[in-house]
Amino acid sequence: MILGKSLLAAWLAGTIGVAPAQVPSQQVNGVTLITGDRVVVAGQGHRIEPGPGRQVGFSSQVRGGHLYVIPSDAAPLLAQGVLDRRLFDVTQLLAWGYGDADTPDIPVIEQGITTSLGSAQVRRLSSLGMNAARVSKANTARTWRTLTGARTLVAGRSKLWLDGRRSFSLDESVKQIGAPQAWQQGFTGKGVTVAVLDSGYDPDHPDLKGAVTHEGKFSNEPDMRDNVGHGTHVASIVAGRGEKYRGVAPEASLAIGKVGEGNGLTESEGIAGMEWAAIEVKAKIVSMSWGGPDGPELDPLEQAVNTLSEQTGTLFVAAAGNDGIEASVLSPGSAEAALTVGAVDKQGRMAHFSSQGPRVSDHAIKPDVTAPGVDIMAAAVGGGYRSMSGTSMATPHVAGAAAILAQRHPDWTGAQLKSALIGGAAPVQDATLYQQGAGTIDLVRALRQQVVPKQANVWAAFPWNGTGGRTATRTITYANAADTPVTLGLSADSEVLKLPSDHVTVPAKGEASVTLTIDADGKAPGDYPGTVTARSGETVIRTLAGAYVEPESYDVTVTVVGRQGLPVDPREGEIYDAETGAVHALSFQNGTATVRLPEGDWNLYTSIREKIDGQPVLTIADSPLKVDGSDQRLTVDTRQGKPTKTTIDDPSAQLQRVSSLGLDHGAWGVWSRMFGLDANSQVFVIPAASPGLTYTLATTWLSKDLSPSPYVYTLVDRRSGGLPDDPTYHARRKELAKVTATYRASGAAATGSPQVSLRVGDSMVEFPVSSVGDIALPGTLIHYRTPGLVFSSELQVGTALTSDGGKLMKRGHTSEVWNAAVTGPSFLLPAGHRTGDSLAFAATAMFADGQPGRTGSDTAATGTATLAEDGRVLATAGLADCDVHEPQSCELRADLPAGSGAYTLTTSMRRQATLSTEVKSVWTFPSTTTAERQPLPLMAVRYSPEGLDDSNRAELGSTTRVPVWVERNPGATKAETKSIRLEMSADDGATWRPVPVTRTGSGWTALLTNPRTAGFISLRAAVTDTAGNQVTQTITRAYAVG
CATH class of the missing domain: 2.60.40.1930 (Macroglobulin (MG2) domain)
Known part of the structure; x- marks a missing residue:
């Protein structure tokens, strides 16, 4: 039973020595991981159920409000970058509907994997050499064995991704970006195809009649019809034919790709739609009003945007997102090649919901531009109109503008269109560059200007270097389509941007380049966004530029030495920050790993499994590490480990297993634990004082002479302050909590399986600590438990499961009854x-x-x-x-x-x-x-x-x-x-x-x-x-x- 933090309000009189514990204020959910292990979550608590036969450890981490549970045999693959960390993000898996109550499969994307994983292929993503597939949760054990087999996953060549989900994020607004003036000049998007990848469209809406020339379906729904109204609204903003609510490019052709349902889309559906639009339809512009959380690594959606942009010259216009906070720009808008769009209101002010930069991976400026996205009136399913707000509405404004510009310059690539729209954007007042990018698109200026920069955004990220040298050069090339040369006055508005001259002359029908120096020497760590502006009369061209300076950081090299004095690769290795929860996985080769860390206080954790004389040996190390002033080399020597030992003064009892070995850092929620080590396993810990770290070793003891055993000892050595110098626990039976449990039968005799878990930490994490297998019903079992700790119990009888709310054990004798009538409804948990x-x-x-x-x-x-x-x-x-x-x-x-x-x-x-x-x-x-x-x-x-x-x-x-x-x-x-x-x-x-x-x-x-x-x-x-x-x-x- 997993418990959270609200007090049980009506606990009826219990027996002496047993106090009520807390119960959850939220419901319980379960999710199966790709390894076959299962995580059950209730409120802020969780329990791990290892897959059948899996004797592995687990590390639980809370990052940014998300719970990650990482099995020890997955940790090295994560450190090598061949597994997507989201496969172990329990919070996100449940939020995306990948819990066990929602789906029997795990959707994945296979990249560069030639060995069959036993998965069912959903679609081929040819441009990236990827396959979208579904792994049956019933077959995860087989899949995991294949993945961890020889050379199935090769660093730098292959990777298994979670196929994550993305969500779908006109009158005055069309005028606001200058579209009517473009129409007066004869530019309406005619001859240009814009693909809209969204929730489908209403084919009967009069504003879209004759506009749609291509259809492609990549969702599980049976037809192209828009069941939520998002796609219809977006499509009409691009190219609606209505008299009252006309789209930005009313004569552009629309290719509608249905890539999702009402609750969003999968990443593989999005990629399939991108490939169709860019390769099959050959659309000049692709509008994507959807996205999901961005991470520091290049994800499949970002890869698809960058690859297809380079291969086909298509411009992908993507929504920034509606989170309204720093560093929240969504993927695929975070892709380098994407033209990423934030939102402004009808007065030209930043919309409060518009997602902001910097980009997570390198702190570069995103979004690139803004467009109207507040109270946008456009087509609704059923033939009418509706008002909607979001960067989803801003994005098709920019896609339509790009179509008009493409009609004006049919030979331009998507990159040139992007640079022209960024270059001609008008700054938003009282907004930072990380909020607005270059500003709100100005279609009139973009059409008028004959000079366009080839680079839309130039950026440099500098690692910490105490000796300086934080300078870089970037080239900005200006192309002039006019018949006469143009002299541009140059200026930069950031202290790190240095121009070689205050002007440059671009020849007629030619190009001229400027070498920009980005000089961050002597600058404090942080972000330095800016722009380079080129002016000539009414021509104003802006290029986004700047730098990021890494905080003071140093290389930390860790070497692990085994018990035979030779380098060994640990099963798990990571360095974590006990204050912030930041975790850096270590990728070991030949016993050595190097990671770059900001200065500060960290903890180094490793678990090393070896076999000595045929016997399994486990060594655990977790010690403080201070990064300050220089690179470091550290050695974890397993020969310094002290053997753990638990004894009980009952000569009839013998050790059955080390049921749990755990470390928890409750200050921010990191737990590492090993389950089910048999009695032959030798367990060592390397002593180290570490404030806030608690060590737990639980052992199970049964009778060595009687079977079934009439009793079970659950002995727990739990200590705070780090790994103990002497990890020995001597238990005395008279000092333990004794619980006599009677297990009733319901009619005919049967068998039942009692389970006991230890609850630790403020977040109610559970360690399974005792399982005696099946016992005959009716029957009695005496439980001896370490006092002062909270234990929760369950009884499984056939298909029926009963759980308690957890009890604080106190020294002395108590009794309890299980499977007692009357069985019926309960409100121990919210329902x-x-x-x-x-x-x-x-x-x-x-x-x-x-x-x-x-x-x-x-x-x-x-x-x-x-x-x-x-x-x-x-x-x-x-x-x-x-x-x-x-x-x-x-x-x-x-x-x-x-x-x-x-x-x-x-x-x-x-x-x-x-x-x-x-x-x-x-x-x-x-x-x-x-x-x-x-x-x-x-x-x-x-x-x-x-x-x-x-x-x-x-x-x-x-x-x-x-x-x-x-x-x-x-x-x-x-x-x-x-x-x-x-x-x-x-x-x-x-x-x-x-x-x-x-x-x-x-x-x-x-x-x-x-x-x-x-x-x-x-x-x-x-x-x-x-x-x-x-x-x-x-x-x-x-x-x-x-």
């Missing part, structure tokens, strides 16, 4: 909410056992969920394969009418089981439109019958005392229970009779008289609270009588 006028409900916790602080599900149960208002059904969902760890696996979603209403939510689930064969809940509650996410005021009636035997049976004719309590959906508006009515049935609900209920403390007590013949008792309860919320809950065959 439903309304945001605005959208409702979501997850029917996953319908089968929790009858103990406080439990949640549970049964993936074999099936049923339905229905939402109605005043008898009118709003939504229905089928329920199957419901997993408490996967809320989306059984989710009902509905759009609600705005305002207030009274709603009825009904769920009914059946399963093939002895007890709780059908569970039905009918909730009635008021709800109103809300700006914030508001949990639904749902209730669950919970029962814990006393006196049942270990098969959940009451004696014939006996009276059963049943504690009753009501659980509420966490976070819902508080209300008190106003009334409760309980009924019982001995004939599976054919007839019912009332049961007396008495208030006792915070709950109630019911007394049930059982029949004198064998059978089952069903329960039906009706509850109303003081806010008017109601629930009627029916559990068929709640417990047995016999």
Whole structure:
């Protein structure tokens, strides 16, 4: 069970020595990695489930709010640059709909991989030598074995990418960039093809009639029709034929490439559309009003833009994005060859949402230009018009302008068009270069000017060098299409830009070059953006230019020496910043790796696996590193490692495995851990003091003489302050927490699998620490655990899973019961909410056992969920394969009418089981439109019958005392229970009779008289609270009588 940070509000009286822990305020999600390992996330907590047979370590890192979980055998490949780090970005995988509840596959792009990965090819991306494919999550183990085989991935030649997703980011606006003046000169884009890669188009819209000459479909939808309105709007901005709302280039031809659906597109769909537009259609301009987060490395979309621009001369115009913050320009707009567009409003001011530079990879200036993008009126699906805002709207303005310019200069390449539009742009007042680029495009000026720079952006990035030498030269070449020479006055507006002269003369029909010196000697680290401006009369040409100076940085070389005194490559190696969370992976060759680091305090982490005399040996090192003033060479010598050792003063017990070895730096959320090292593994740690670092070693012990073992020791050595000088832990049984766990059967005897995890750190990360395999039910198992720590437990019985909320272990003896009746709905975890006028409900916790602080599900149960208002059904969902760890696996979603209403939510689930064969809940509650996410005021009636035997049976004719309590959906508006009515049935609900209920403390007590013949008792309860919320809950065959 994975827990987050909101306190369990109604924990019923537990036994002595066990205190309630915290429970999650958010739902649970799971995702399978390309390695076959699985990560389960709840709120800020997560748990890792290694793939079958995988004895590997894991490093968890939080960067920029994203959780990365990196298996140790993937770390070297990431360091070599042959794996896309996004394959391990759990946050992004879930956000893109690649979680296990959303898709059975992992979409990937294979670059330079000739070995079959067992994946299903989706499409060939010929221009890049790539394949888009889907790897079945059921086959990830096979795929990973192939990937890690000999020379499948070769640094510099091959790479496996995640096929990530990208999202779709006219009257006054057309005038704003000077389009009508261009039309008056006869330039309307005629004869020029502009490809619009978007969500399709409305072929029946009158403004697009006769405009579309080519169609290409690269999405999974059945036709070209635009189902979201984005593509139609964008296409009409480029070349709409309407009288009132005319596009920028109203006589240009449109090639519409449908590259996505309503929720965006995959990267491979985008690339396929680019290839079609540039190679097959031979479009002069491609408009792309979509994008996704950019990273420091060249991604497939950026590669496609750069490669196709060079090969075909096509100009790719891309949206900057709508994040409105620094360093947020999206890919593919981040590509060097792209003409990247920010947005201004109708008054020419920067739009607050327009994404800004610098570019992530090298701090260069992006976006390149701006265009109108606020309240743009253009074509809507269905024949009308609508107003939309975003850099998605600004981009087609520039694409249309480029089409007009291409008509004026049909022999110009895309690069020349780009340079002309940048060169002729007008600066935006009160905006930085990283916000506006060269400024807002001025089509009148671009058409008029006869001199164009061949380079649109010249930039230099300088590494730190204490001795100086931070200078570079760049050439700016001006081409003159006029019949007379032109003398340009030159100026630069940045302190790092030096011109050799204040003028240059460009001959008629010729070119002239200027050598620009970028001199950052003596400059402090940082960004130095600027422009070079060339003027002659009304001719004003701007070229973006500048420099980035790296912070004071030095090379750190790490050498790892194995236990036999020879260099070895570690399984994992990275240097991380314990303050900021920055992580630099180390790529080792022959035991040595070098990385460049800014000055400051870092930690060096390595894990080294070796075999000595045929036995596996693991050595862990994590020590502080100060980078200051010079390059460094460090050695990690595994021979300095101290052996870990755990003992217990019980001679009948023997070590089964080192179940977890972990390091966590809770200050910013880095965890590294190893799972499932067997008893023969030798584990060493290299002692080092490190503030903020906590060391954890968990071992599992069972009886060496009895099978199955009547007990299990879970012994955890957890220490703060670094890796200990003496990693020895001597446990004494009398000082441990002792938990006697009774595991009941539900009818016929069966088997169950108990699992125990250790929760560590403020972010509720879990280490699996104990698994004894299957035990017979009913049965008893004594757990001995290290006190002072929080352990969470689960029990898997066939397809049913029950989990608890985690318990803080205290010295002394306690007991607990698992798989106890009555199994039914639980609200230990949040299950439903309304945001605005959208409702979501997850029917996953319908089968929790009858103990406080439990949640549970049964993936074999099936049923339905229905939402109605005043008898009118709003939504229905089928329920199957419901997993408490996967809320989306059984989710009902509905759009609600705005305002207030009274709603009825009904769920009914059946399963093939002895007890709780059908569970039905009918909730009635008021709800109103809300700006914030508001949990639904749902209730669950919970029962814990006393006196049942270990098969959940009451004696014939006996009276059963049943504690009753009501659980509420966490976070819902508080209300008190106003009334409760309980009924019982001995004939599976054919007839019912009332049961007396008495208030006792915070709950109630019911007394049930059982029949004198064998059978089952069903329960039906009706509850109303003081806010008017109601629930009627029916559990068929709640417990047995016999």
